[in-house]
Each structure stands twice: as C-alpha cells, then as structure tokens.
Amino acid sequence: MHSEVPVVDRLRPSDPPTSSNPRVRQVEAILHGTVIDHIPGHMTLKVANLLARENDQVSIGMNLRSARMGRKGVVKISGRELDARTLSRLALIAPSASVSIIRDTQVVQKFTVPMPKLFEDIARCANPNCVTNHERWASRMEVVNTDPLTVCCIYCERTFLATELALL
Structure with a gap:
C-alpha cells in the first residue's frame, strides 16, 4: 500500500535538492528539543548566543528564504525546551519568532513567542x-x-x- 504523504514531506535531511524535491531541509532535523523559526535574519546569531548553553548541540540557519519574511533565521537546540524566563528574553529580541517543541522528531507544540506585559x-x-x-x-x-x-x-x-x- 502506498503512503498518501507526498514525497516532498518525507524527505530525509540527506536527500539532495532537485527540481522534483525543492523542500529539502536546510537545517538538520532534531529528535528532541526546541526550534525557533521566523527570526529576523540579522538577529539569528544574537538569538543563538542568547539560547545556547555551553554543551548544547545547536544548529543555525541564516538568511533562509521565507514567503512570510523574505529572509529569516532558524535556531534548533537539541535536547532542551525553553523555560519562561528564556522565552521572555527571546520576546525582547525576536518578538515575531515562532517556537516549536519537538519530541521524537514530531512537533508537539507550536506557538508564537509569548509577549509578557x-x-x-x-x-x-x-x-x-x-x-x-x-x-x-x-x-x-x-x-x-x-x-x-x-x-x-x-x-x-x-x-x-x-x-x-x-x-x-
């Protein structure tokens, strides 16, 4: 039986980009952790420096194409979910960013950075x-x-x- 999921959505990070599979991940997927997406391009490294701890495995994508923003940044942190204080700090420097919580490679929660009063x-x-x-x-x-x-x-x-x- 064939899967109904299009090939584009079943790509592995190692699949090379071609005209038939344009949605190849530009930043490697993570098993567990947090993904911060839709970061203004010029703020990507600042966000990475803010969030990363000494032994964290962090993947960074800068100046990636975005239909919504033109160019954006992505930061992926393996093995850690962000606490409320860190989210508040993130809101101060990248208020339009979105956060995804990943467990077993699946998005279990996705939200815009909450803006505290x-x-x-x-x-x-x-x-x-x-x-x-x-x-x-x-x-x-x-x-x-x-x-x-x-x-x-x-x-x-x-x-x-x-x-x-x-x-x-």
Missing part, C-alpha cells in the same frame, strides 16, 4: 541614572507598544525601544 529582571534599563543601574533592584519594564517593541522602565519612567536595551 512586564519584563522583570530581563534587561538593563538604558537610562544610566536609573536606580536599577546603581542599586540592587531588579529592572522592571512595562510593554508600551509591540510594533516596534517599546518598553517603559517602572522606576525612572523612561521609554525605550527594545533594541536599545542590554539583556541581563
């Missing part, structure tokens, strides 16, 4: 005079706008683009 102790306030930069206070940034991502420090009440902040 408040970033707590995730980024340093860009105001050098803010109390959080001189005292042992955890920074707290409230989301003011999501496009572009803009936050307001709860303590000094200054507003910043997310790109102006340094992650902790």
